[in-house]
Amino acid sequence: MPADAPPSTASATMPPLRPVGAFRLLTAFTGEQSDPNRFYSLLAQDSVALIERHAALEGRRVADIGGGAGYFTSAFRDRGAHCLLVEPDADELYSNGAPGRASVIGDGYWLPLADASVDVCFSSNVLEHVKDPAGFIDEMIRITRPGGLVYLSYTIWLSPWGGHETAPFHYLGGHYAARRYARRHGKEPKNLYGQSMFPTGVGPILSLVRRRSDVAVVEARPRYYPRWCKFLVLIPGLRELLTWNLLVILRRQA
Numbered sequence: 001m002p003a004d005a006p007p008s009t010a011s012a013t014m015p016p017l018r019p020v021g022a023f024r025l026l027t028a029f030t031g032e033q034s035d036p037n038r039f040y041s042l043l044a045q046d047s048v049a050l051i052e053r054h055a056a057l058e059g060r061r062v063a064d065i066g067g068g069a070g071y072f073t074s075a076f077r078d079r080g081a082h083c084l085l086v087e088p089d090a091d092e093l094y095s096n097g098a099p100g101r102a103s104v105i106g107d108g109y110w111l112p113l114a115d116a117s118v119d120v121c122f123s124s125n126v127l128e129h130v131k132d133p134a135g136f137i138d139e140m141i142r143i144t145r146p147g148g149l150v151y152l153s154y155t156i157w158l159s160p161w162g163g164h165e166t167a168p169f170h171y172l173g174g175h176y177a178a179r180r181y182a183r184r185h186g187k188e189p190k191n192l193y194g195q196s197m198f199p200t201g202v203g204p205i206l207s208l209v210r211r212r213s214d215v216a217v218v219e220a221r222p223r224y225y226p227r228w229c230k231f232l233v234l235i236p237g238l239r240e241l242l243t244w245n246l247l248v249i250l251r252r253q254a
């Protein structure tokens with residue numbers, strides 16, 4: 001097979017992985033704070049199933065950028081992929097015990113990987129935590145081989161959970177919501193507006209990736225809703241309020 005050919009999605013040795021389903025995902029999301037293990041494990045399984053609709057993972061090279069505790073990396077490895085976890089924060093990396101093999105401290109803006117060196121470059125719930133999403137996406141595309149996939153999923157600022165633990169007061173302004181949280185809890189929120197959480201929307205990211213000639217948009221839709229809800233991302237304004245979390249899958253062009 002030529003190096004730049006898209007892989008077949010059929011796995012030689014494993015049965016297809018079933019997506020988790022929107023209802024189970026949404027239910028698990030409501031318990032994200034009390035039972036993060038359950039939510040992130042389900043989300044990881046669902047994400048891997050989503051990717052396998054477009055590309056086989058067995059034997060493929062995957063980079064999980066901002067992989068945190070490694071839920072997604074484990075799910076990729078379970079499907080036979082060689083997955084490298086890149087995470088800038090050691091506390092996050094160790095938050096669920098010692099990380100597995102092939103985990104490195106590294107920053108998504110400067111990935112320690114050669115051009116076109118991975119089949120899938122993945123990031124889940126990271127984009128809203130970076131100040132320069134265009135630079136972050138650019139770097140993900142750089143390391144992805146032609147024919148490979150770039151997977152992005154991130155929380156939309158104007159959605160009900162946009163302010164994370166400061167929600168819904170982020171609707172009154174990110175700085176106000178952070179100050180209010182600090183007053184109530186006696187400490188700053190972990191996701192601090194302007195430092196580790198930014199107002200990332202649907203429209204700006206979709207226009208950014210659509211303008212690029214080196215990627216094609218394969219999927220763009222609300223992450224936790226049924227597939228038929230994809231029309232929501234076509235409605236300017238409303239999509240910022242209703243999408244909640246945007247999934248974008250790109251295919252790297254030659």
Ligand SMILES: C[S@@+](CC[C@H](N)C(=O)[O-])C[C@H]1O[C@@H](n2cnc3c(N)ncnc32)[C@H](O)[C@@H]1O
Pocket residue numbers: 040065066067068069070071072086087088089092106107108109123124125126129130
């Ligand atoms: C909400 S956590 C998501 C972790 C993991 N992807 C998951 O869903 O379980 C956001 C992660 O983004 C990481 N992050 C923030 N800035 C980053 C950057 N510039 N490059 C890579 N990761 C970054 C954080 O350290 C954190 O682990």
